[in-house]
Amino acid sequence: MLEPMMLPQSQKTIRLLVADDHPIVRQGLVAILNAQPDMTVIVEANNGQEVIEQFRLHQPDVAILDLQMPEVGGVEAIATIRAEFPNAAIIMFSIYETDEDIYQGLRAGAKAYLLKDTPCAEILEVIRAVSEGQRYVPADIGTKLAARMERPTLSDREFEVLSLIAKGKNNKAIASDLNITENTVKFHVTNVMIKLGASDRTHAVVNALQQGIIKL
DSSP: OOOOOOOOTTOOOEEEEEEOSOHHHHHHHHHHHHTSTTEEEEEEESSHHHHHHHHHHHOOSEEEEOSSOSSSOHHHHHHHHHHHOTTOOEEEEESOOOHHHHHHHHHHTOSEEEETTSOHHHHHHHHHHHHTTOOBOOHHHHHHHHHHHHSOOOOHHHHHHHHHHHTTOOHHHHHHHHTOOHHHHHHHHHHHHHHHTOSSHHHHHHHHHHHTSSOO
8 A cells, every 4th residue: 555645835736637448447546646645636538539638628737648548549649739738748658568659659749658567656756757847768668669769660651551461451452542553562562571670561560560560
């Protein structure tokens, strides 16, 4: 059981938004945070669209949100909020630790990343640090991010081609879907395989799934 910390009279209460589409997870986190005298959860959300709307309404000091949410994904929600509120302090909170998800979340403007099995004491420390303008990424995640940043990034078209390959479509079908020539498709497929270090199309899809670039 986490002991509430003593709050100096002059210390500001951190106003929090908590977003997760799993009620049990969200309610459990809210209970922990509200037990702290220097924190108060002012609003909850259960999908990405609600996160954006509630942030606009309440402008919390720190927002904690799951990366995988319905309607609007976590990364898109982060990017939308940061576009409107450049100083928004957002913490990604997820069961996933694929380097692509983390990379995209931080790139969108998140200040920190926490796994859902992170000890409560560490979660509280990170919230306090982020509320003061600091950033936080666990050391092991930082190593993954460093490796991710060394990899070439797929272009939007290459990502579209890869996504269609993952759906089992051949070059002719991909060309039809994207309204481009088969030769152009072949060019993009070759680039995708080179960037993902893959020997064939199947290998490219497997590597992309493992890295969190695409999801089935």
